[in-house]
Amino acid sequence: MPELETVVREIAEEMRARPDRGEVASYIPELARADANAFGIAVVDREGRVVVGGDAEAAFSIQSISKVFTLTLALGKIGDRLWRRVGREPSGSPFNSIVQLENEHGIPRNPFINAGAIAVTDVILSGHQPRDTLGEILRFLQFLAEDPAIGIDEAVAASEQRTGFRNRALANYMKSFNVLENPVDFTLGVYFHHCAIAMSCRQLAMAGRFLAHNGRNPATGFSVVSPERARRINAIMLTCGHYDGSGEFAYRVGLPGKSGVGGGILAVAPGKASIAVWSPGLDASGNSHLGRIALERLTQRMGWSIF
Ligand code: DON
Numbered sequence: 001m002p003e004l005e006t007v008v009r010e011i012a013e014e015m016r017a018r019p020d021r022g023e024v025a026s027y028i029p030e031l032a033r034a035d036a037n038a039f040g041i042a043v044v045d046r047e048g049r050v051v052v053g054g055d056a057e058a059a060f061s062i063q064s065i066s067k068v069f070t071l072t073l074a075l076g077k078i079g080d081r082l083w084r085r086v087g088r089e090p091s092g093s094p095f096n097s098i099v100q101l102e103n104e105h106g107i108p109r110n111p112f113i114n115a116g117a118i119a120v121t122d123v124i125l126s127g128h129q130p131r132d133t134l135g136e137i138l139r140f141l142q143f144l145a146e147d148p149a150i151g152i153d154e155a156v157a158a159s160e161q162r163t164g165f166r167n168r169a170l171a172n173y174m175k176s177f178n179v180l181e182n183p184v185d186f187t188l189g190v191y192f193h194h195c196a197i198a199m200s201c202r203q204l205a206m207a208g209r210f211l212a213h214n215g216r217n218p219a220t221g222f223s224v225v226s227p228e229r230a231r232r233i234n235a236i237m238l239t240c241g242h243y244d245g246s247g248e249f250a251y252r253v254g255l256p257g258k259s260g261v262g263g264g265i266l267a268v269a270p271g272k273a274s275i276a277v278w279s280p281g282l283d284a285s286g287n288s289h290l291g292r293i294a295l296e297r298l299t300q301r302m303g304w305s306i307f
Pocket of ligand 1: 062063064065095096114160167192195259260261262285286287
């Protein structure tokens with residue numbers, strides 16, 4: 001087996017040099033400022049060793065990757081009752097699609113498409129003040145990453161507040177089916193802000209450790225969720241984490257993964273490692289183009305595919 005350090009270094013070098021970089025997201029105007037040439041990777045192995053390459057310390061907008069952590073919190077709050085409010089099947093549709101909601105009583109297909117994540121945020125909010133709920137999400141990430149220096153990029157949050165008409169439509173539509181319990185503006189405010197959390201590859205890979213190790217942080221021994229819950233979150237990441245690109249991601253990478261339109265991907269190699277990659281250019285499904293290729297290289301060379 002090749003050395004992880006060598007593999008990570010070679011991947012970072014290859015990705016830095018590649019001319020095909022995808023398209024940086026611009027529907028949230030502030031995200032369009034990201035540098036298309038950036039590439040970062042961080043891998044935390046079972047022993048707690050962190051191996052980094054490229055721009056692994058640069059903070060970027062985690063966007064939909066935050067949905068893994070809000071799902072974890074919502075399951076912690078109401079357990080399997082969550083599945084009355086949101087499904088767990090792949091949608092085969094783009095992340096911001098509205099079409100299924102009409103025929104399916106306003107219940108989103110899964111917690112990772114925008115509609116589903118808004119419903120999950122509504123569960124965490126459940127009557128609290130938006131500011132308190134946001135604080136809870138942030139503190140959870142800071143605790144998982146063992147790093148208090150994780151915050152919200154207010155410019156990104158404001159940019160999405162101004163332009164998030166589609167999400168507003170999804171939320172109002174779900175509200176009309178009584179799938180949302182809180183005022184739509186409260187739920188959306190928390191959703192836009194948790195998507196605007198900024199983290200580096202190192203911080204994200206650290207935060208994902210519990211998913212790679214049966215719900216426990218192997219460094220501290222602290223249990224975040226039960227082994228069964230970790231397995232289930234990973235299953236949803238595998239089947240739904242890349243929206244209509246989830247099949248392709250499983251085919252090429254073979255790991256549970258969650259993407260964000262900021263160009264990040266958190267991937268989980270069960271029993272082996274938690275991995276974060278970042279490159280802002282996206283493919284047609286809104287997932288990081290080079291991020292996916294980098295993960296494909298990593299799993300091939302390390303033999304880490306779950307299949
Ligand atoms: O709601 C949105 O559109 C964004 N805040 C998040 C979408 C996203 O990250 C999709 N992922 N690739």
